[in-house]
Amino acid sequence: MWCAANSVTAWRRSPIPCCSRTRGEDNIAATSSVLSAFRVLEAVADAQPVGLSELARSVELPKSTVHRVLLTLQELGWIGATDSAPARWRLTYRAAAVAGRAGAAGGLRDIARPVMNELQAATTETVHLAAPDGQTLVLILRLDSPHPLRAFMALGERFALHASAAGLAYLAACGEHFTDDYLAAVTHVDPTDTRTVLDETRRRGYAVSVDEMSSGISSIGAPIVGSAGPVAALSVSGPSSRIGAERFEELGAQVRVAAAEISRTMCGGRQ
Template sequence: MSATNSVVSAFRVLESVAQMQPVGLSELSRTVGLPKSSVQRALLTLHEIGWLRPTSTQPTRWSLTYRAFSVGTQARDHQLLRETALPFLNDLQLMTTETIHLAAPDGRELVLIERLDTPHPLRAFLPLGSRIPLHASATGLAFLAASSQEFIADYLAGQLAPQTDQTITDPDTLRETIEEVRLRGYSVNQEGLSKGITAVGAAIVNAQGEPIGSVSVSGPSIRMVPETFETFGNAVHETVQRIHAVL
C-alpha cells in the first residue's frame, strides 16, 4: 500500500470511529471496506499519535480522544460562526425553552457545531459533531432553501437516503418543500430525521447571500405541534437575521 493510500485509509478509519464509537475491528473493517490487517495498522498508528484510544476490556473497541475534539474546534470559520451566534442562540433557547442546534456545512451534509439543551427531561438530542443530511432535517431544508439552483440540482441528483419513514426522499417533493421554505422564511421537519422529534429551522447567510449555516428549534412532537410552528419559526428566522447582521 502506498503512503498516500495509507493516509487515506487512516482518515477513513478515523472518521468511521467518530461515527460509530466505541467500535470494534470487525465492524470497522466491514464499514470502511478494508482488510482487518489494514484497519488494525491504521488503528494502532492513530493510537500511537494520540487520536484514538482502545478500551481496557476485551474485545477491544475504539473511541476518539480529546485531541480530535481539540483540532476540530479550531476550524476558524465554524468557530467564528459559533462565537457570533451563541448570544442569539441563548435568547432563542430562553424564548422557546426547546433544544437549539447550530449546524455548518460540509459537502452534502451539515455538521452540528453547537447545541443548547432544554430544561425539559423529554428532549431532542444530537451529539456535537453529528453529520446531518440536508433533505432529512430542519437545518438542512433551510440550508437548501437558501442555496443556489445549481447546488440544489446537484443535491437532488444524488441519493436521498431515508432516516425515518417521514424523510422526504422524492426529488420533486423535496423541490416543492424547498420552495415552501423560501416563501415562509423557515423550515418545518416533522420526524424526518428522528422519530418523535419535530423541528423548525432557518439558514444563516453571508454578505453575498450564500448559506453558511443553519439554526433550528427541536423538540418532541408532543410539544412541537403545528400550533407552535409559526411562533417558533418566526423566532428562529429573526435569530438568523440578527446573526447575519453581526457577521
C-alpha cells in the same frame, strides 16, 4: 554500513542495500498512511459504533491495515473501543472539539452564541448551530433546554441535509446547481417531494422537521446566510409534545429572526 564497504562480498551479504528506498518513496508511503487514517476515521464517524470487518469492507483496505490504523487513532485519542467482543469503534469527543474549533475559526460561534442564548431563553428549547461539511451539516454549538425531557445531539455529529430542519433550511438557501447535485446523489429521496418542501421553506423562511432525526422530536430551522450564500443553519428542537403544529409559526418566526440577526452581524450589518 554494508553498502559503504568496498568489497563485492560485503555488499552481497547485506540483506537490504542501505539506499534502496528513496526519499520520494518514503513520502509516498507516509502520504498513503495518512490517507488511510482519514478514510478509516471518516468511516467510523459515518457508521459508529462499527466493527473491524465492516470498516475494512467500507474503506476497501485489508483488515490488518485497518486494525493498525484503529490502534493508532485510539492511541492518539480520536477513537475508542467498546467493551463488547469483538470490539466496535466510535469517535471520542476530541473529534467534536476539533469540529467546534473549526467553526470558531471564522467567528461563527462567537457571533451566534449571544443570539442563540436569547433564542433559547425565549423558546426554552434546545438550540443548535450547524455548519456545512460537503453534503452534510455538522453540529458545532448546542445550547440545551432546561427541561428534563429535551432533544439531544452530540457535538460533532453529522446529518443529512434532507433529513432535518436545519439541513432543509440550508439546502433551500443553496443555489439550484448544488441542490440538483445533492438530490441526484441521494437516491433514496424523492426529488419532486423534496423540491416541494424546499419551495415551502423558502416561502415561509424556515423549515419544519417532525420525527426525521429522532422519533418524537420536532425541529424548526432557518439558514444563516453570508455575502456569498448560506454558511450555516440555526434550529430549535424539542419533544413533539411541546413543539406541535400549533407552535410551528410562532417558533419559525423566532428562529428566522435569530438567523437573520446572525447573518446581518456576519455581513457587518449589511443585509
